[in-house]
Every structure is written in C-alpha cells, then in structure tokens.
Amino acid sequence: MADGMIRVPVTEQDAQLRAKNFDEVCLGYTEDEAVDEAKRCLNCKNPMCVSGCPVRINIPEFIHAVSERDFDKAYEIISRSSSLPAVCGRVCPQETQCESKCIRGIKGDAIAIGKLERFVADWARTNGIKPHTDNAPNGHKIAVIGSGPSGLTCAGDLARMGYDVTIFEALHEAGGVLVYGIPEFRLPKDSVVKAEIDNVRSLGVKIETNVVIGKSVTIDELMDEEGFEAVFIGSGAGLPMFMKIPGENAKGVFSANEYLTRTNLMKAYREDSATPVFRAKKVAVVGGGNVAMDAARMALRLGAEVTIVYRRSEEEFPARAEEVHHAKEEGVKFELLTNPVEILENEDHFVRALRCVRMELGQPDESGRRRPVAIEGSEFEMEMDAVIMALGTSPNPMIASTTEGLDITKRKCIAADENGKTSREGVFAGGDAVTGAATVILAMGAGKTAAKAIDEYIRNKG
Amino acid sequence: MYLIRKKTVLNPTIFMMDIVAPRVARYCQPGQFVIVRVDADGERIPLTICDYDRDEGTVTIAVQTMGASTYKLMDLNEGDHVHDFAGPLGRPSDLVTDDIGEVRKKKILFVAGGLGTAPVYPQVKWLHEHGIEADVIVGAKTKDLVILEDEMRAVCGNLYITTDDGSYGRKGLVTEVISDLVEKEGKHYDLCVSIGPTIMMKFCVLTTKKYNIPTIVSMNPIMVGGTGMCGACRLTVGDEVKFACIDGPEFDGFLVNFDEAIERMKLYRTEEGRALLEYREGTTHHGGCGNCGGDR
Numbered sequence: 001m002a003d004g005m006i007r008v009p010v011t012e013q014d015a016q017l018r019a020k021n022f023d024e025v026c027l028g029y030t031e032d033e034a035v036d037e038a039k040r041c042l043n044c045k046n047p048m049c050v051s052g053c054p055v056r057i058n059i060p061e062f063i064h065a066v067s068e069r070d071f072d073k074a075y076e077i078i079s080r081s082s083s084l085p086a087v088c089g090r091v092c093p094q095e096t097q098c099e100s101k102c103i104r105g106i107k108g109d110a111i112a113i114g115k116l117e118r119f120v121a122d123w124a125r126t127n128g129i130k131p132h133t134d135n136a137p138n139g140h141k142i143a144v145i146g147s148g149p150s151g152l153t154c155a156g157d158l159a160r161m162g163y164d165v166t167i168f169e170a171l172h173e174a175g176g177v178l179v180y181g182i183p184e185f186r187l188p189k190d191s192v193v194k195a196e197i198d199n200v201r202s203l204g205v206k207i208e209t210n211v212v213i214g215k216s217v218t219i220d221e222l223m224d225e226e227g228f229e230a231v232f233i234g235s236g237a238g239l240p241m242f243m244k245i246p247g248e249n250a251k252g253v254f255s256a257n258e259y260l261t262r263t264n265l266m267k268a269y270r271e272d273s274a275t276p277v278f279r280a281k282k283v284a285v286v287g288g289g290n291v292a293m294d295a296a297r298m299a300l301r302l303g304a305e306v307t308i309v310y311r312r313s314e315e316e317f318p319a320r321a322e323e324v325h326h327a328k329e330e331g332v333k334f335e336l337l338t339n340p341v342e343i344l345e346n347e348d349h350f351v352r353a354l355r356c357v358r359m360e361l362g363q364p365d366e367s368g369r370r371r372p373v374a375i376e377g378s379e380f381e382m383e384m385d386a387v388i389m390a391l392g393t394s395p396n397p398m399i400a401s402t403t404e405g406l407d408i409t410k411r412k413c414i415a416a417d418e419n420g421k422t423s424r425e426g427v428f429a430g431g432d433a434v435t436g437a438a439t440v441i442l443a444m445g446a447g448k449t450a451a452k453a454i455d456e457y458i459r460n461k462g
Numbered sequence: 463m464y465l466i467r468k469k470t471v472l473n474p475t476i477f478m479m480d481i482v483a484p485r486v487a488r489y490c491q492p493g494q495f496v497i498v499r500v501d502a503d504g505e506r507i508p509l510t511i512c513d514y515d516r517d518e519g520t521v522t523i524a525v526q527t528m529g530a531s532t533y534k535l536m537d538l539n540e541g542d543h544v545h546d547f548a549g550p551l552g553r554p555s556d557l558v559t560d561d562i563g564e565v566r567k568k569k570i571l572f573v574a575g576g577l578g579t580a581p582v583y584p585q586v587k588w589l590h591e592h593g594i595e596a597d598v599i600v601g602a603k604t605k606d607l608v609i610l611e612d613e614m615r616a617v618c619g620n621l622y623i624t625t626d627d628g629s630y631g632r633k634g635l636v637t638e639v640i641s642d643l644v645e646k647e648g649k650h651y652d653l654c655v656s657i658g659p660t661i662m663m664k665f666c667v668l669t670t671k672k673y674n675i676p677t678i679v680s681m682n683p684i685m686v687g688g689t690g691m692c693g694a695c696r697l698t699v700g701d702e703v704k705f706a707c708i709d710g711p712e713f714d715g716f717l718v719n720f721d722e723a724i725e726r727m728k729l730y731r732t733e734e735g736r737a738l739l740e741y742r743e744g745t746t747h748h749g750g751c752g753n754c755g756g757d758r
Contacts, residue, residue: 170689172499172506172546180691210548212689216485238691242703249698249722251729258692266505266686274505274531275686276730349725396690398708 005108008037010115015329019300022184022269025326026090029112031069034119038067040104041111048101049113054445055088055153057081059098059113066116075124078117079131083156083200084149084178084444086125086192089118091182092441093320125195130202131156137204138162140458143228145213145399148176149440150234150431152200153447154454159203161455166228168211173265176236177440180265181257183294185301189264214402219427229461230426230454233414234447237393237432243286247343248389252278252351256287256295256390263298280304280386284354286340287390288312293323295388296332306332307382311339311359311372335382337361339374343387353381393437403427411436420450428454463543467520473606476526476577477536478512484519486549492584493555493680493712496521497688499546500534507531508685510581510657510711511550521547524580524609551688552711555585556678557655562592568652570596571643571675572618573636573666575658579609581680582657587617595619597651599639601662605630636662637669644673651675656715660727664720677715681706683726697723 011027012018018025029037041063049059058077065074078085094100094114102110140163144155147169155165173179178193187193201207213219213235222228240255242248259277262268268277283299285292288310296306308327310317313336317324328334335356342355358378361370400408407415407423413434420428430446432438468480486496495510513522527533538544557565570589574582579600589596598618602608603626615621622639623631632639636658643649654677656666663679670677683695688707695706698719704710 170548171687172548210546211485212548212551215550216489216548238687238689240691240693242693242696244703249696249703249726251726255693258686258694261686261692267503272503274503278729349722396708398690 004040004104007040007109007112008033010112015326015331018185019297019330022301024188025185026115028122029115029119031071031123034066034116035069037112038063038116041067042103044103048103049098049111052098052101053081054097054441055081055448057098057117062120063111063113063116066120071120071123071127072129074120075129076132078120079124081448082444083131083153083203084196085117086121086196087149087178087187088441088444089114089116089121090187090192091439093439095321097441121196122192125191131199133160133203135160135162137164140164140230141166141226141228142454142458143168143219143222143226143231144234145219145231146170146176146234146236146431146433147174147197147207148234148236148431148443149178150236150433150443150447150450151176151232152197153444154232154234154430154451155205155447156200156203157448157451158454159200159205161451163455163458165204166206166208168213168217168222169207169209170212171265172209174207174209176234180261181291181294182440183260183264183298184269185297186294212398214398219399219403219406219424223426230428230457232420232447232450232454233399233422233427233429233433234431234443235396235399235433236443237413237437238396239394240389241391241394242389243340243391245340245342247345247351250343250345250351251349252280252384252386253343254278254386254388256285256291256388257393259295259388260291260298263302269298269302277302278386280384282384283307283386283388284309284340284382284384285388285390286310287392288316289318289390289392290320290323291392292390293319293327293332295390297327297330299386299388300330300332304386307335307384308332309335309338309340309354309356309382311337312369313337313361316369337372339372340387341379344381351385351387352383354384354387355379355381393432395433395436399433418449419453420446421453426457428457463545464547466538466540466542466544467518469538469540472524472609476524476607476609478522478524478580479535479538480515480518480520480522481544481547482519483521483547483549486521486547487514487516487519490514490521490550491554491558492588493558493581494550494552495688495711496523496547496549497551497685498523498535498544500531500538501545504534504545505531506546506686506688507535508551508682508688508707510680510682511584512580513584513587521549524577526577548688552707553709555655555712557585558588565589565592566594569650570594571640571649571651571654572596572598573640573654573656573658573662574598574600575636575656575662576602576607577609578656578658578662578680579614582655583610583614583617585655586614590617597643597649598622599624599636599643600631601625601636601639601658602630603627635665637665640666640669640673653678654715655679660720660724663715663718664724667715667718667720671716678712679715679718680711681713681718681723682711683723684729697726
C-alpha cells in the first residue's frame, strides 16, 4: 500500500458458499499480506492502541517484529500478555478497542491489529511453537473455577508466575463459551480453541472437567480440605433469559445457549453426532447481540431461512459491525423495531408463527439508547417453525449460594472490586460472573488483573 | 474416564452400573441426578442416582435402553470406562433436607413405575436408615420388568406390586392400588412421592389430588447442560417456568403442567429413533424406520 492509508484486505470465504458450510469465514492473512499490513504501523512512541487492549499486549513491538518477518519474536511478545491470541485475533471487538485508538485511523484505515494477532498466533501453531515459561514452581496451589476466557487467562498468568493451578470445569470439555457458544465458522474448535487450551496446559495448568462447583465440591472445601490458598471464580453468565410471553414452551422454541450448545459443543451439525438438533425451515432469532448473530448464522447453515427480530433499530445493535455485515452477506433477514408478543403453536404444539408488534424509538433509557415503545394496533404474524431467544444471560447463582460470606450484587452477579477481590478472603472473581454478559476480551482482562491480585495476596500472606 | 466397577443386568432392557466417581459419591443425595457421556462423541444423558457408597467412591445408576446412547452404555462391561460422569446435579429430595422431626410425623407413600423404582429406592432406604418405614407401590408392565424387589422389601413398610398384565403381584395400574389402599383399606397418607414415566405421574397426581395427598414428582425432561445453562429442560410449575436441572428434578405434582411436559419430550422423537436404528442395525438397516428414505 503505497500511501499507507488503506488496510491490506483479508480473504474471506465467498458468502454464498460459506452459508452452506461450517468452515471458517475469514481465512486470515498470508505471510506477505501480514508483513505489508505491519509495515503501515507508525510505531508510535506513545502507543494509544495498547491502552485500548484489556490485556495490554505490546502491540507496536509485535507488529514491528512482523514487519521484519520475525514471527517467532512477535509470538513471544504477544504470549507474554495473552494466553489466547488465536482466539482474540478472531473474536475481540478490535474496532472499539485497540484499533479505535490507532493514529492511522484518523485519516485512513486503522492497522488491522486483530488480523495481525491472529496471523502470528496461527503461524506459531502451524510451526509448533509453544509459549515458554521460565519461572520455577513456587508450591502455592490456586483453584480456578471455570475454563472460559477469564479462567484460562488467570490460570495461564498464574502458572507463568510459578503457581500450581487447577481449573475446575462443569462441562465435559474445557473452554467455556469458546466451545459451547461461539460457532465453528467463527472460531474453529479443534485447530484453534483446543490448541490454545493445550498451550495453557503446557504451562503446567491442570484441568479437571465434570466438576460442578457448589454441587460436586464447594469453594470452602477446596480451601479448607484440598489445600488451595486462593480461588478465582470465572464461572461466566450461564443462565439464559426468556421473554415470558405466551407459547414460549412450545416445541421449537430454544434459548440461543441451547441451540448453540447442541451445535457447537455437541457437534449436532455433523451427521454422525449423537446429539440431535431441531432442523427448522423458518427460524426467528430474537435479539441483536453477537449471540443472536451466531445463532442466526448457525441456523442458516443448517438450512433454514432466518430472520433476526430486534426491538430497536440497527444503530442500537450490541453486535459487532463485522458480525452483522457477515450475517447480511450470507442472507440473514432483519425485522427491526419489532418485538415478539406471542408464539403461536399448531395442533401438535410445534411453533407455527411468531406474533409481533412494531416499535418506535422514544426517549433514551438508562443504557443511553433510545427506548423502544410499542405502536398500538401494529400487531402482525410471521410464519415460523422455530424461535431462538438470544436475549442475554445472567450469572448462575449456584456458586454464590453455596459459598459462605460471598456477597452478590443486585443483579445477582458476584460482587468484586476492580482487582477482582470479593467479600471473601482469598476468593477472587472476574469476567461475566462479575459484570454480567460481556465480551471474551473483557473477561480475559479481568482474569489477568485477578492473577496479579492473587499473586500479591499470596506474597503478602507470607 | 470413570471405571465401571460392577454391572448387573436386571432384565433384557434394564441394567445397573456402579461407577467409580469419588467427587459425586461424596456429596450425592437421594433425588439428585448425574450426567453421563458414554464416549468422546456421546450425548449428555441425565440419569437419576439409584444408590451410592461414599467409602468406595461409587455411584449406582439404573438404565433402561431407550435410544442409541443407552444401548451403547449397555454394551459396556465391568472394567470398561464411561467418558464423563458429572454431578451430583439438581436439588436433593425435600425428605432429606427437611426437618427430620417433621418428616417422622408423616405417613409416606411412594409410587414407583418401571425404572422409576431405581430412584425411589435410595429415598426409601434413607428413610429406613432414619427410622421411618414408608409404604411403596411398584408398578410395571410385566413380571420381568419389576426391579429391585428384594432390596426394596428390605427397607420399606408395606410393598405392593402390580403389573399391567397381571403376570406378577396384582393386575392393574398403580392408581388403582392407591384408590384401594385409601378407600378399601382405609389407609391414610400425608405425603406421596411418585417417580416413573411422566404419563404415570400425571395420573398418579390426578388420583392423589382426589384424596388430598400432597404429591412430589421427579421430572425427567430433555436436557443438555444439566447445570442451568440452556433451559432445554424447562417446564411450567404453577404459573412459573422452572428448569428441572437446577430447580428440580422434584416438584409439587399438583402444580406441574404434565401435558406440556409430555409434549416437550416428543421433540426429537424421529431423530432419536433413526439414531437407534442406525446403531443397532447398522448397514442392515434398509429404511425400515420409514424416515430415512432408504426404503424408497
């Protein structure tokens, strides 16, 4: 790029083609493309991009290494700060974080930091390069609850400092939302997620699956009987919300969590999967977040005609612009300013139609977005045979209710300060369990901060 | 991986397994369930806990072959492993957590249908260990499907067995036994616990309602996560939607919407049937399922 204003474009699978397969949409940069893009970086003395990164990757330094084709060094720089670069390079909302601060972005395109991060991580994986740790074991045992983004990050950072870390996971597979929520076509499970979790294991982190904290064992018992000196709770926000409208228990109504868990974790999209998924012809996905886009694009790939139903307008979409763009390209339809009021069943109690009402935007509400108000007499029906509710999730109360002295907030989240400290000594928390449903990278940032706080706590304990 | 220490075949369709799972065995209580995955690609099967040995670290499950996954499980033997065994899940039975003094004052009737005898057993046994003798009705289609008779007799008060075809015990449905006990024998019960096929629990509740006997039922809807994460197992109880996996599996039978629950269980019926035929008949399956099109 001669003038350096325009970003090196990244190759994507053709929209028509990819709408019918489960392979990754974005194909990533080649070596030459990555080097060209890296050369656009101005290597700012006071890099604003780093301040936009929740895990504070030294962005200019790794991009500089890429521009010199020293990919090994670039990976070493990234892996100092992030345990999951191949994941983040794919699912972080870079456009509102690091890339939004990029000086290049003022007059032209911001540097494609996310795509470069992904390139480096993929390059390292293909070339068999692992993150290395030189810290000697310090003998202190730390328990991490949940193997999602915050737990993996916290565990990885603590292991690098020499701690003896065990992650407890309720499901049969590690990864949390990375394996049950985000679909294969956005985040490949075997090649990317498993590989990065193996990297965390290679730092010495142990992962025990099928352990439901609060049921199989409590936090108090982990600390009193199993010798863990501190605990990090990164249990996420797992409880799906429903609309509480008539017909919601009809056959063919699913939470996005169920639909995505069946297809991602249980691989129901594959012919040989033991877990079934409901094959619908016309699917409505209710909601406007990233999870709604994921569910819609998954349903599309399973052969359905898909409509996103959202009560506000496109401007208020909580989903990343790229996800909305991809969904549109693939043929997902949008019914905006529309809110479901009832799900209608046929005589066999399967979904027949979705009755909706049109909305208009009124005064801004507490979230700062204009509040949607129903237009009287605007009710109409859309024929559907499945409805997927992607309305958000709230934290599972199981851990808080079984841990003595662990305070929760009004929103049922675990109460923690900015360092992840909870009301219980030695117990830290972060990610969606504290904030309510948010992003992978914010959870990772919280895991990182908590790892530091746990280290300080153990040192001060003497 | 979790070792199968013991396997007992009770009849051609029902078997029991003791699985080595110390974390589950240490805390599980009557009324709770586990999730089992047979192999690396298996589905998550929810199974009610039938017994446990805290010292040995084993949990006993009873399984009836229904779909491909349960047939796969039946094909495993002592010394083999199941891939995953998570739990204990759900809430323990109220009988176990309520004030024992209050429980002692109650005359309790259990109504078990078929495989439901297995999850009834640990509750009756728990009561027996706490000095309470409960009456138990066991219903089954036919003699061969009556399970755990000796074990149950050893821990319960009166045991009444009934079969649909009259091949063992008396002939008829469990609801007829309830009516006879109350109306003909003048028995009084303060609480009924009914576990079995959903349709049986529905009619059991219709009967006990008539006699004003509060009734607890154990629901077994379709599940995926088993930890509150997906809502697949939701059901209507009174005017609220509950998740069987974390709010149950036991609920006030007078409040459960059984018709909705029965409908929701039918969601994947054809898919499950197809998977079963494929597993059992393999390449010899020539489209007999009527769904796959192989016969056309």
